[in-house]
Amino acid sequence: MLGKKRKANDGAAAAAAAVAGEPYDDDQRPPCPRIGRQSLDRSVHKAIAALLAIENAARTARQQLQSKAHSIKEIIESTGARVELTGGIDGEVELNVGGRVLGVSRKGLLLEQMRHTYLAHLLLYCVDALPRDEEGRPFLDADPLYIDWLSDEISIAEGKEAQGQEKTIQLDDTQARDPSFAAWHELFMKTTSLDIDVPSEDAEMDEGEGDKDGGKEGEGSVMDKIRRYIEGYDAAMKELDGAAGQLKDFGKTVRPFICAEDGSKHQVKTVTILRKKVSTTEATLSQLGPGNPLYKRFSGEVVQGDEPIRQTSCEHFMRVVDFARRLRFENRPGSVVRHPTARDMDQLKVDVEMFGLKMEDVQRPLSPILNTDETREVVAMTDVPNPTPKLLYSGDFGTMVDKVGDASGLLFLVNHDDTHRFGAFLQGQLKPPDPTQTNEYKLPLCLISISGAYSRPTKVPIPEARQWVSVAGRDGWMRASITAGNVDSRGKLHLGRGYLWLAFARPGPADDLRSMHHWVKKVDLPQGYLGTINSSSDGTLAASNTFTAKEIEIWHVTGGAATTA
Incomplete structure (x- = not known):
């Protein structure tokens, strides 16, 4: 009889191990406790099975943690960074910045306002990964004037702290209007939640908090402890996930300093102007093409065709080089690379254009839907001063409502079939109603033809009477939809009193926001329209009235303070 009961007990433990996907080793497990009454022993067996499952889950969690x-x-090392500080915490980080040899205080980089910046992490963890100049010094392809100023500011702040005072490192109004200072300050002073680990002989890593009370609490608290341990584990894993994301963002930002776009090592190029060295990388120059005068100047040539490359001041040459440098580094969608400035703007313009660049701001394409020139023209049509676009959405309707949120100033971009691309700009918000309702409200808006309907990007004003938006609730597709008044059709969003329907179908609505219906009265189309006119004398900015677009994006366009050129 006892043999049967023990066999049953062992069977319960073995079954629990099998459920958890773990082998059962009878010699390594304590005997299963037994009460002797079968109905109660079943509860004991269930508890044992749960404990074994917890043990097995803990082993799996440890493997996942490893x-x-x-x-x-691997993320850290892929950026060329070290897992420990390079060069300790004393002395200076010596490096060549754009042709000028500078030093940056290591202790200054560890100040509270600096230790979380990208510059501190770059110079303290990644300096060995930077390319080398001809003297073997780490080379940083950035504006030396800015880094020289920042290094001095760091040293002053370090001195202030030693005196028990504070100094905040920030640009003054003049520097904030200087495109070079503003751009590099934004990049290098960007912060991360990652900390810098200062080595200490006393530092030891604990294996964990463990059971600090020595197990003195009653049995009723055991499961509370397990729950707390699980919460602690979850919190630690979230911290690691957050760190991984921060490391990826940091690596993406600093990678251009470390290597070329194809992953090859940088070649440092130097030109001497009036006994002053100006340096950059082959990667910065090659984006302009080998025929570009600036590229040729760094290759030793001083002639472009029959016209000589005239000698410039070192200040202007540095500005030209930094403009090219910023064109390479600033590639965020929709970002603007400001043209350089100097005391003599007229002469700087001549010098910039002599080296094959245009003295104008360069706006990066918002997305594959637009090229550079189209981006500039389309964003200008929003009439937002000093616009800064930010991508909010590309996905289904529910996701769109969540991601767009309460943002005001929404630029819709639609790619129908690559040939026909168009958009719409709303000067206000999308205002979803209760989940099963619809909401119609007045809102200033316009349509924009990008290609296909016109020979170039063209703004299509909408009559005030049609400046309305209708939004359906985010839940229950068949319970919440907008119904057309003259046909059996439904959608989830329409702009301009029906000029553009999204998530449209007959009877509908569609599950896909890209399913659209679009038309414009002929009288509302500006001159130069190249598209088709249907039997109702209506046109469209797409290739047809009803279609499924290849792509749709929604951008938030915000304005900023004016800058002085």
């Missing part, structure tokens, strides 16, 4: 730690270490 894998995550390994992947995070």
Whole structure:
């Protein structure tokens, strides 16, 4: 009889191990406690099975933790960074910045206002990965004037702290209007939640908090402890996930300093102007093409065709080089690379254009839907001063409502079939109603033809009477939709009193926001329209009235303070 009961007990433990996907080793497990009454022993067996499952889950979690730690270490090393500080915490980081040899205080980089910046992490963890100049010094392809100023500011702040005072490192109004200072300040002073680990002989890593009370609490608290441990584990894993994301963002930002776009090592190029060295990388120059005068100047040539490359001041030459440098580094969608400035703007313009660049701001394409020139023209049609676009959405309707939120100033971009591309700009917000309702409200808006309907990007004003938007609730597709008044059709969003329907179908609505219906009265189309006119004398900015677009994006366009050229 006892043999049967023990067999039953062992069977419960073995079954629990099998459920958890773990082998059962009878010699390594304590005997299963037994009460002797079968109905109660079943409860004991269930508790044992739960404990074994917890043990097995803990082993799996440890394996997952090991894998995550390994992947995070790979992220760090993929940027060329070290896992420990390079060069300790004393002295200076000596480097060549754009042709000028500078030093940056290591202790200054560890100040509270600096230790979380990209510059501190770059110079303290990644300096060995930077390319080298002809003297073997780490080379940083950035504006030397800005880094020289920042290094001095760091040293002053370090001195202030030693005196028990504070100094905040920030640009003054003149520097904030200087495109070079403003751009590099934004990049290098960007912050991360990652900290810098200062080595200490006393530092030891604990294996964990463990059971600090020595198990003195009653049995009723055991499961509370397990729950707390699980919460602690979840919190630690979230911290690691956050760190991995921060490391990826940091790596993406600093990678252009470390290597060329194809992953090859940088070649440092130097020109001497009036006994002053100006340096950059082959990657910065090659984006302009080998025929570009600036590229040729760094290759030793001083002639472009029959016209000589005239000698410039070192200040203007540095401005030209930094403009090219910023064109390479600033590639965020929709970002604007400001043209350089100097005391003599007329002469600077001549010098910039002599080296094959245009003295104008360059706006990066918002997305594959637009090229550079189209981006500039389309964003200008929003009439937002000093616009800064930010991508909010590309996905289904529910996602769109969540991601767009309460943003005001929404630019819709639609790619019908690559040939026909168009958009719409709303000067206000999308205002979803209760989940099963619809909401119609007045809102200033316009349509924009990008290609297909016109020979160039063209703004299509909408009559005030049609400046209305209708939005359906985010839940229950068949319970919340907008219904057309003259046909059996429905959608989830329409702009301009029906000029543009999204998530449209007959009877509908569609699950896909890209399913659209679009038309414009002929009288509302500006001159130069190249599209078709249907039997109702209506046109369209797409290739047809009803279609499924290849792509749709929604951008938030915000304005900023004016800058002085």
